[in-house]
Amino acid sequence: NDELIKMSQNPKDWVMPTGDYANTRYSKLNQINAQNVGKLQVAWTFSTGVLRGHEGGPLIIGNIMYVHTPFPNKVYALDLSQENKIVWRYEPKQDPNVIPVMCCDTVNRGLSYGDGKIFLHQADTTLVALDAKTGQVAWSAKNGDPSKGETGTSAPMVIKDKVLVGISGGEFGVQAHMTAYDIKTGKEVWRGYSEGPDNQLLVDDKTTALGKPIGKDSSLKTWQGDQWKIGGGATWGWISYDPELNLVYYGSGNPSTWNPKQRPGDNKWSMTIWARNPDTGVAKWVYQMTPHDEWDYDGVNEMILSDQQINGQPRKLLTHFDRNGLGYTLDRTNGELLVAEKYDPKVNWTSGVDMDKNSPTYGRPKVLDAASTDKAGEDHNVKGICPAALGTKDEQPAAYSPDTQLFYVPTNHVCMDYEPFKVSYTAGQPYVGATLSMYPPQGESHMGNFIAWDGKTGKIVWSNKEQFSVWSGALATAGGVVFYGTLEGYLKAVDAKTGKELYKFKTPSGIIGNVTTYENGGKQYVAVLSGVGGWAGIGLAAGLTDPTAGLGAVGGYAALSNYTALGGTLTVFSLPAN
Numbered sequence: 245n246d247e248l249i250k251m252s253q254n255p256k257d258w259v260m261p262t263g264d265y266a267n268t269r270y271s272k273l274n275q276i277n278a279q280n281v282g283k284l285q286v287a288w289t290f291s292t293g294v295l296r297g298h299e300g301g302p303l304i305i306g307n308i309m310y311v312h313t314p315f316p317n318k319v320y321a322l323d324l325s326q327e328n329k330i331v332w333r334y335e336p337k338q339d340p341n342v343i344p345v346m347c348c349d350t351v352n353r354g355l356s357y358g359d360g361k362i363f364l365h366q367a368d369t370t371l372v373a374l375d376a377k378t379g380q381v382a383w384s385a386k387n388g389d390p391s392k393g394e395t396g397t398s399a400p401m402v403i404k405d406k407v408l409v410g411i412s413g414g415e416f417g418v419q420a421h422m423t424a425y426d427i428k429t430g431k432e433v434w435r436g437y438s439e440g441p442d443n444q445l446l447v448d449d450k451t452t453a454l455g456k457p458i459g460k461d462s463s464l465k466t467w468q469g470d471q472w473k474i475g476g477g478a479t480w481g482w483i484s485y486d487p488e489l490n491l492v493y494y495g496s497g498n499p500s501t502w503n504p505k506q507r508p509g510d511n512k513w514s515m516t517i518w519a520r521n522p523d524t525g526v527a528k529w530v531y532q533m534t535p536h537d538e539w540d541y542d543g544v545n546e547m548i549l550s551d552q553q554i555n556g557q558p559r560k561l562l563t564h565f566d567r568n569g570l571g572y573t574l575d576r577t578n579g580e581l582l583v584a585e586k587y588d589p590k591v592n593w594t595s596g597v598d599m600d601k602n603s604p605t606y607g608r609p610k611v612l613d614a615a616s617t618d619k620a621g622e623d624h625n626v627k628g629i630c631p632a633a634l635g636t637k638d639e640q641p642a643a644y645s646p647d648t649q650l651f652y653v654p655t656n657h658v659c660m661d662y663e664p665f666k667v668s669y670t671a672g673q674p675y676v677g678a679t680l681s682m683y684p685p686q687g688e689s690h691m692g693n694f695i696a697w698d699g700k701t702g703k704i705v706w707s708n709k710e711q712f713s714v715w716s717g718a719l720a721t722a723g724g725v726v727f728y729g730t731l732e733g734y735l736k737a738v739d740a741k742t743g744k745e746l747y748k749f750k751t752p753s754g755i756i757g758n759v760t761t762y763e764n765g766g767k768q769y770v771a772v773l774s775g776v777g778g779w780a781g782i783g784l785a786a787g788l789t790d791p792t793a794g795l796g797a798v799g800g801y802a803a804l805s806n807y808t809a810l811g812g813t814l815t816v817f818s819l820p821a822n
């Protein structure tokens with residue numbers, strides 16, 4: 245979308261949920277820098293009036309800031325030039341029966357802008373277009389059916405003349421997809437599924453995996469019978485786009501039931517990086533990271549696009565920090581695999597990815613027997629698997645700074661016990677089939693790290709310990725400062741080169757939102773939503789206390805209740821006048 249490409253080059257605004265199409269979450273603003281960030285103060289705050297987990301962050305377009313909330317998915321337009329007065333608000337009426345079919349809290353990851361409209365993907369899967377000036381509904385489209393377990397949590401993305409949106413429901417046996425709607429009318433233009441026959445996948449004889457054509461029925465061959473129809477591969481993560489290559493990138497999630505015995509085969513194309521043509525939806529290339537998942541290592545985390553040199557050659561790269569604990573760097577033009585390395589040294593389910601191009605298992609991770617929940621079988625508890633099901637990183641997006649050529653990655657440092665059991669499929673009911681518990685790696689007490697990563701070599705450059713997982717999205721800036729939030733509720737600023745902590749402030753609740761920056765009236769601001777929740781905070785958010793509830797997260801993060809409580813607030817920071 246040419247309008248958006250132009251707008252996203254103006255660092256005063258924040259026009260996409262991801263900051264830019266490349267998903268770098270990097271801002272050229274440098275008024276706030278490593279020297280003065282220690283003086284940051286709260287400029288203003290705004291209560292959203294909603295409890296539970298607040299993910300994503302606001303959009304800023306000129307003088308208007310657009311703030312969204314978790315279910316019931318309110319949207320506020322605030323006028324920054326009029327003391328943040330509420331210009332309009334949108335409050336959808338949604339059936340609360342959608343709440344129990346949301347796997348990991350009632351979160352929403354944010355809004356998109358394009359063609360004078362604000363796009364919201366509601367929990368009940370309604371994709372709604374609001375007039376950016378008035379908040380009036382311009383059109384709405386139904387992206388799924390909550391009675392089958394389909395829900396909406398992901399941020400839509402405007403690409404050219406279309407709005408792209410994924411779907412959640414991997415824990416309910418949905419057949420997930422990415423769908424493109426016409427930006428003017430809301431009419432469906434294409435829908436590409438994560439598994440199924442070729443005409444549903446939108447693949448053709450030119451679609452490749454690791455440089456080779458995937459061939460006919462590439463997905464069907466990897467499922468038993470009709471299992472692909474309830475095969476998951478949910479698409480609830482972030483979307484990126486390369487306008488020059490005309491390719492969109494996103495990942496697909498777990499192949500439904502967490503009991504691997506019930507779905508033999510590679511379960512393609514769950515756990516896969518997809519590169520699709522946004523005009524037709526047809527896939528140019530795919531790469532499956534975790535064939536036949538045995539741990540719920542969803543592949544949906546963001547794909548960050550950067551241009552860097554490898555061995556003296558300029559390369560168009562895609563870097564992805566997968567739930568499975570491996571940081572991948574690929575050539576985004578063709579899906580060539582360049583780097584796959586652990587970004588937490590505790591990752592122990594695999595000895596690494598086969599990088600030998602001539603090997604029959606090229607590109608596949610080598611699974612270690614001790615961590616195989618499939619080998620152990622139903623009703624056997626496999627202990628000490630790292631990472632836990634919520635991965636070395638979950639939805640919390642990393643940032644990339646072209647100044648340092650480093651990625652700044654919020655991570656989980658958590659391991660698990662995992663016991664698969666037999667589960668039968670009923671539409672609209674959980675289709676999980678595993679009991680989990682979560683805890684820090686043996687001999688350690690901290691559950692998170694905030695790291696800097698070199699994607700060219702696959703190495704950690706520095707690492708800061710955090711007591712809990714870092715469930716907030718990072719922001720990198722030209723001021724040499726990187727920002728992130730913590731589950732206890734701190735907004736933190738660290739030096740981009742060294743990781744040294746330069747500032748922290750405790751906001752009213754735990755932070756699972758993404759840090760955003762903008763400029764208004766000549767002043768740089770940093771904004772973040774607090775409001776604890778998400779999968780890590782599900783115990784607090786949903787009032788659960790059984791340690792195995794929340795798929796094991798309730799016990800793992802029980803100590804969080806000593807630090808914070810529910811409540812959605814936007815906190816905005818700036819430097820003092822002098």
Ligand SMILES: O=C(O)c1cc(C(=O)O)c2c(n1)C(=O)C(=O)c1cc(C(=O)O)[nH]c1-2
Nearest residue numbers: 348351397412413414415478480497778779
């Ligand atoms: O498979 C799915 O459909 C699905 C959906 C979601 C979601 O929409 O929030 C999450 C997950 N899976 C998931 O595996 C997961 O770890 C997770 C964490 C969160 C969160 O917001 O904290 N959502 C989700």
